[in-house]
Structures are given as C-alpha cells and as structure tokens.
Amino acid sequence: MMFKEIIHYFRNPYKSFETLKRLQWQKLQSVLHYAYAQVPFYRDRFDRAGIKPSEIRSASDMFRIPVLTKEELRDAGFDILAGGHNNPAKLKKSTTSGSTGQPTSSYFTLRDWFILKFLLKYRSKRICGFYPVIHKVVLVNANPEEAVLRENKKIINKLIRKRSVSINQKIEDHLTVYRQFKPDVLYGTVSYFNELKNFLLKNQINWLKPKMIFTSGEINYPQTRKEIERVLGCPCYDIYGSTEFKEVAWECSHKLGYHINMDAYFVEFINNNRHVSAFEEGRIVITSLVNQAMPLIRYDQGDTGMYTNGGCADGINFPFMHSVTGRSMDYYELSDGRRIAPFSLVVAVHECAAHAVQQFQIIQKSSDLIVIKIVPNRQFTPVIEQNLHKRYHQILGGNVVTRIEIVKEIERDSSNKYRLVRSEFK
Ligand SMILES: [Zn+2]
Structure with a gap:
C-alpha cells in the first residue's frame, strides 16, 4: 500500500497544472464527504451553515463553509476526530509549543503520518x-x-x-x-x-x-x-508549514517562491470573503487532503501571504506561495488604527544598517512607541541611527515614536528563542 503512495506522491510535482487541479479537487470533495459522514463536529458545522458537501462545486462555494479558528479547534477537543480513529492512544500526535496560548494537539493515522512527516518532506528535499x-x-x-x-x-x-x-x-x-x-x-x-x-x-x-x-x-x-x-x-531553503499540517510549501533551488504541496493541501488566500488574485495579499486558510484521523477543513493558519501560479525551471507545476509577511498575531496595531507588518520594519533595519548591526530586535511597547534594540558593531555611527529614525518615521507616520536602544546582547524569551520582532502591547 505504501508503495502506491510513494509512486503517487513522487510523480505528482511533474504532472500538468490542470491534472493537478483535477486531482486536488477530487481529493477535496472526498475529504468533505468523509468529514460530513465521519466527524460529528463537521456534520454539525455543515448543518448549521445549511450546506451539504455535494453542494460544494467550485472553489468559491468553499466560502459557504465557515473558517475554522485556532480557538474552535482547541474547544472541539476529541470531537474533531473521525469515527474509527477516535482513540487518541492509537494515533500519532503533534503538539504545538503553546507559545501563542494553550497548546493544542493534532492527531494522525500511521499512514498519514508517513505521508506527511516522511514522504512529502523527503520529496521536497530530494528535489533540493x-x-x-x-x-x-x-x-x-x-x-x-x-x-x-x-x-x-x-x-x-x-x-x-x-x-x-x-x-x-x-x-x-x-x-x-x-x-x-x-x-x-x-x-x-x-x-x-x-x-x-x-x-x-x-x-x-x-x-x-x-x-x-x-x-x-x-x-x-x-x-x-x-x-x-x-x-x-x-544554500538555505525555507519551509512553510505548521504543527497541524506539517510541510505545506517549500523553496527549491530556483527560489521563485515556495512550491505549495497542492496534492496534500487545498490552500486558499482570502480577503473579505473572496479568493484574492495572484500577487494580492490574503489570509492563508488550509484544508488538509491527507489527514483522515483529524480532518482540518478551512483552518485559519493566522498568517498572510500571496500566491502565483507555478512553472519552475525544475519542471515542478505546483503553484507558489510568496513572502509570508506576518503571522497575524505579530502585527503591530497603532493608535490611529493602522496595522503594520513588522516585516517592513525589519527590512528597514536591513536597508539602513545591515552592515553595522550584529543583532537587533524590534519591540512594540505601546500603540505609539516602537523600540529597536541594537547590538552594534564598529561600523555603527550616529548617521546610521538618524537614517533609521527617518525610515521608521516614513513607515510609521508622525504619531509613533521610535526609540533606539544600544545593548550588549538581546535576551532570549521564556521559550529560549531569539525573537526578531515582539510586542509587549495588546
Ligand atoms: Zn522549483
């Protein structure tokens, strides 16, 4: 059985985009039917939304299914496990670190674990x-x-x-x-x-x-x-994924973006209840086409990103995901109601001071105060500091104060990680 899976997943990246779209849609429809039949949580959800899986006939119909939030997933507990797979002791488990709140666990059958943890990961790395x-x-x-x-x-x-x-x-x-x-x-x-x-x-x-x-x-x-x-x-290759889904998208050596594993995930980029066009930023909402133990349908990753259609020199026809500009919780909310992706602030430090900074951290202290902690090297000068202030002023506007603090080192946070961006303000 596994042999069949190996052949299937290793051939997919080279199939035409049209073939892949068809395959993805077939898998999506069977996931929706399966979840409705096997998971009381989804049956209830679909019934309350007044929809049957057979009524989902196009991508835009997906908006009739509500987006699943992290809180809803946590509250669902074992109710989100499918009949026949509802004994967690028999399943493989992944737990989030809990750095964003309470930890949540995801469950997988052995077959799906093999596909997601080994096959797909090995496939992308093999291509690299x-x-x-x-x-x-x-x-x-x-x-x-x-x-x-x-x-x-x-x-x-x-x-x-x-x-x-x-x-x-x-x-x-x-x-x-x-x-x-x-x-x-x-x-x-x-x-x-x-x-x-x-x-x-x-x-x-x-x-x-x-x-x-x-x-x-x-x-x-x-x-x-x-x-x-x-x-x-x-070379350094980045991977986009999560504990709940595993490896969703990955970079190849051509670095045109992250190839989305579209044979294992239905990834939507949404804004105001519509699918955005290529190169337009949207929230990332994902449906797993693999996980049978704990189906995840339209799960909100809490991230934003963009897509473009594929066509890569390595012959892979998966579409691309681009510049995930911020985990939504990391957005800085300013006093005038604007939300700023910290990504732009990090890029600004790189532009103005990359050669003069050993390490830095950007912290939002309040709705109108941003602190940049900098461990400088010998190239750091007052002119660089002024340029940085000017650049931040352009990005953040007049009401927000930027304070630069020169420090000897950047402390790790409670989970012992360095964070480039942080917010102490909610
Ligand atoms: Zn490629």
Whole structure:
C-alpha cells in the first residue's frame, strides 16, 4: 500500500497544472464527504451553515463553509476526530509549543503520518539535492539531557544518520556535535542560524561547512538569510508549514517562491470573503487532503501571504506561495488604527544598517512607541541611527515614536528563542 503512495506522491510535482487541479479537487470533495459522514463536529458545522458537501462545486462555494479558528479547534477537543480513529492512544500526535496560548494537539493515522512527516518532506528535499543517507542535525526544542539523548540513541536515527541538538543547549555544545558528526544538512529556525552565524564570525570559526540548511517556523528575512548563506557557505531553503499540517510549501533551488504541496493541501488566500488574485495579499486558510484521523477543513493558519501560479525551471507545476509577511498575531496595531507588518520594519533595519548591526530586535511597547534594540558593531555611527529614525518615521507616520536602544546582547524569551520582532502591547 505504501508503495502506491510513494509512486503517487513522487510523480505528482511533474504532472500538468490542470491534472493537478483535477486531482486536488477530487481529493477535496472526498475529504468533505468523509468529514460530513465521519466527524460529528463537521456534520454539525455543515448543518448549521445549511450546506451539504455535494453542494460544494467550485472553489468559491468553499466560502459557504465557515473558517475554522485556532480557538474552535482547541474547544472541539476529541470531537474533531473521525469515527474509527477516535482513540487518541492509537494515533500519532503533534503538539504545538503553546507559545501563542494553550497548546493544542493534532492527531494522525500511521499512514498519514508517513505521508506527511516522511514522504512529502523527503520529496521536497530530494528535489533540493538531498539524499537520505547524508549526515543531518536537527535543532529541537527539548530538554538537552533527556529528549535529545534519547533521540540520538534510537537505532533508526543512527541508520539514517540523524542527530538532534536542543535549543536549550549552548552553541558551544552544538559545535561539539557538529565537529564530531560533520553534518551535511542542518535544520533549524532562521533566528538560530543567525545566532550561530554571529557566533562563528565572532570566534573566527570557519570549519563548519554544511551542504545545505533548511529553516522553518519563522518569517524568513531575505537579508538575514543571505548572511547565513554567506557565512556557512551553502544554500538555505525555507519551509512553510505548521504543527497541524506539517510541510505545506517549500523553496527549491530556483527560489521563485515556495512550491505549495497542492496534492496534500487545498490552500486558499482570502480577503473579505473572496479568493484574492495572484500577487494580492490574503489570509492563508488550509484544508488538509491527507489527514483522515483529524480532518482540518478551512483552518485559519493566522498568517498572510500571496500566491502565483507555478512553472519552475525544475519542471515542478505546483503553484507558489510568496513572502509570508506576518503571522497575524505579530502585527503591530497603532493608535490611529493602522496595522503594520513588522516585516517592513525589519527590512528597514536591513536597508539602513545591515552592515553595522550584529543583532537587533524590534519591540512594540505601546500603540505609539516602537523600540529597536541594537547590538552594534564598529561600523555603527550616529548617521546610521538618524537614517533609521527617518525610515521608521516614513513607515510609521508622525504619531509613533521610535526609540533606539544600544545593548550588549538581546535576551532570549521564556521559550529560549531569539525573537526578531515582539510586542509587549495588546
Ligand atoms: Zn522549483
């Protein structure tokens, strides 16, 4: 059975866009029928909206199904599990870190876990030139003594030459692992590789030369990535996904955007109850075409982004997702009611001061106060500071005060991560 899945998923990226659209629509319709028949939560939801799955005949009909929010998913508990798969003990489970509130868990059958956690991830990485037997190190958010050591002792991980390091360990400890294990591939967050890059530069370490880096879980800032690629001497590929869905879209070496795994997800970009056009920003709402244990229909990721249709030099016909400009919770709300994507503020620091800043963090303190903490290097001058003030004034307008604080280091937050943008104001 798995053999059939492997062939199916490995052929799909090269099928024509029309064939893929048809395949995606068939899968979507069967998910809607399945959810209505098997999941009381969705049956109730569809009934209340006065709709039957058979009445969804085009993409615009999808608006008749209400968007599923994070809160609704949390409140649904086990009611969102499908009949036949409603014993969580028999399912694979992923739990969000809970940094945005209470943690929520997603459940998967073994087959779907294999497709989402292995097949699709391997497919995209294979297209980037990755082989399963090369040495890889994954950054995980775990207690170093326990989970990481346990992971590293597993025979399967030894066989596939995979090691884990914990975000709770020091960079020095990671370097010990890298030195012994000589990884070809590193996985982690952009902010981690930014920290690693700064450490390597500061300590003039130049022996760490992986062949590729995969990042995920954060907004990927182009300038930061360029710096990481320069210092570590290899390409950096970003992945867009979530705990609930796994890998939704991914970059290939042509870097034209993120190829959307359209054979596993129905991704909508919406604004005011309509699907936006290509290059127009919209909220990202996703339906899983794979997860049978816990169907997710029109789930709001809390992110915004854009799409364009595919056509890539590697022959892949999946459409592209572009510049996810902000997780919605990270938007800065200003006193005049405007909402600013912190992305523009980060890009402004890159434009004005990239060469003069080792590290920085942008914090919204109130509806009219933004603080930029900067760890400067020797190139930092009062002129750069003035330029930064001017640029922020252009973006934020006259009512918002920008304060630049020169600091020795940027503290990590409670989950031990560096955050490029933060808000202390709600
Ligand atoms: Zn491509």
